[in-house]
Amino acid sequence: MSDINLQRRNFLKTAAGAAMVTVAPGMLLFDVAHGNPQSVGKVRWGMLIDTAACVPGCNDCVTACNKENGLSGGTAATDSQWIRKIEIKDISSGREVSLPMMCQHCESPPCVDVCPTGASFKRVDGIVLVDKHRCIGCRYCMMACPYKARSFVHEPLQDQNPDVPRGKGTVESCTLCVHRIDQGGQPACAEACANKVILFGDLNDPESAIAKKVKSVVSTQIRADLKLNPGVRYQGL
Amino acid sequence: MKRLVLLLLCLCVPAVWATESSLPKIDIGKGGECVKDVQWMRKNHMHLLVHQRDETVLKGVREVKNSLKNCIECHASIKDDSVIAREDSFCVACHKYEAVKLDCFECHSGVRKSAWLKRNAK
Numbered sequence: 001m002s003d004i005n006l007q008r009r010n011f012l013k014t015a016a017g018a019a020m021v022t023v024a025p026g027m028l029l030f031d032v033a034h035g036n037p038q039s040v041g042k043v044r045w046g047m048l049i050d051t052a053a054c055v056p057g058c059n060d061c062v063t064a065c066n067k068e069n070g071l072s073g074g075t076a077a078t079d080s081q082w083i084r085k086i087e088i089k090d091i092s093s094g095r096e097v098s099l100p101m102m103c104q105h106c107e108s109p110p111c112v113d114v115c116p117t118g119a120s121f122k123r124v125d126g127i128v129l130v131d132k133h134r135c136i137g138c139r140y141c142m143m144a145c146p147y148k149a150r151s152f153v154h155e156p157l158q159d160q161n162p163d164v165p166r167g168k169g170t171v172e173s174c175t176l177c178v179h180r181i182d183q184g185g186q187p188a189c190a191e192a193c194a195n196k197v198i199l200f201g202d203l204n205d206p207e208s209a210i211a212k213k214v215k216s217v218v219s220t221q222i223r224a225d226l227k228l229n230p231g232v233r234y235q236g237l
Numbered sequence: 238m239k240r241l242v243l244l245l246l247c248l249c250v251p252a253v254w255a256t257e258s259s260l261p262k263i264d265i266g267k268g269g270e271c272v273k274d275v276q277w278m279r280k281n282h283m284h285l286l287v288h289q290r291d292e293t294v295l296k297g298v299r300e301v302k303n304s305l306k307n308c309i310e311c312h313a314s315i316k317d318d319s320v321i322a323r324e325d326s327f328c329v330a331c332h333k334y335e336a337v338k339l340d341c342f343e344c345h346s347g348v349r350k351s352a353w354l355k356r357n358a359k
Contacts, residue, residue, distance in 0.1 A: 121295065123295070123296075123297060124296075125297070129294070131294050131295065132344055133290060133294065156343070157344075159346065159348070159353075160344065160345070160346045161346065161353070161357075162306055162309070162345075162346040162348065162350040162353055163306075163350075165344040165345045165346070166344055167343045167344030168343065170344070178297065179299075181297075182297045182299050183299065
């Protein structure tokens with residue numbers, strides 16, 4: 001009898017030990033791990049968009065995004081739009097500016113704050129994503145986002161891009177083409193833009209083209225008053 | 238005693254025959270042993286997939302071996318490049334037999350990536 005109890009106690013001890021080992025490095029890794037081991041915890045991906053070079057009416061970035069991520073390209077209220085072109089006009093001067101608008105990948109994202117399930121999250125490298133395994137489709141994040149960057153999938157989808165899983169009942173938005181970034185590429189929109197309007201790179205690396213440019217030219221964050229510190233900056237607004 | 242044994246044997250034969258004929262017929266695609274042996278994988282593949290999914294989504298670790306995409310790459314049917322298209326497709330056949338709902342493919346593509354890329358090359 002006592003022998004059995006002893007074994008049971010040992011078993012519980014081992015089990016508890018194993019749980020500690022797996023939980024502790026897991027939690028540690030969650031904070032520091034990253035797709036690119038060389039840049040653990042240091043990278044902040046971002047974009048600098050030169051609105052002066054952005055051609056009104058040009059939709060190349062939107063088309064590229066739709067193709068890469070398998071979006072229908074529709075612009076109805078129930079269609080997913082990860083990036084959209086916006087034309088704005090200063091009424092007093094008449095100056096018109098065209099710019100692409102998408103998830104701004106905030107440092108303090110309101111969508112993450114409000115998510116009741118932890119599906120909305122920010123990766124260590126600053127990319128804000130939806131974990132669709134955890135998303136329950138409540139759309140609270142869509143209401144919280146000041147940039148209207150998120151969409152809800154209303155209809156069942158077929159034939160998704162194997163790299164970009166998407167499905168009915170979940171919220172989605174620009175992922176900065178995370179599947180490309182993890183393999184050393186850059187987002188489809190930045191690659192597609194003929195005028196090189198979208199400069200993509202690591203804001204934290206002082207040697208990167210984007211960090212140098214952000215340092216030397218005037219750039220603004222949209223709704224900077226909200227103090228969300230978006231990773232996407234605009235030049236010439 | 239003899240009679241009893243004979244009776245038991247008679248009962249066993251149709252039972253064995255029935256199980257063998259009702260086992261799922263699976264189109265295993267290219268197949269092969271990539272991660273672990275067949276029995277182990279039958280029992281544990283879901284744990285590998287869930288672990289890999291969290292690694293990939295949360296940390297961006299796109300390790301290839303245990304990824305759903307890699308499973309599909311080998312196990313999609315040679316005929317239609319899919320693990321879900323038919324009743325005897327790799328995932329569907331067993332899940333139907335075991336009556337376990339398969340919801341991966343509401344979001345994920347069940348098609349071999351190389352085939353998808355070829356089809357969407359334009």
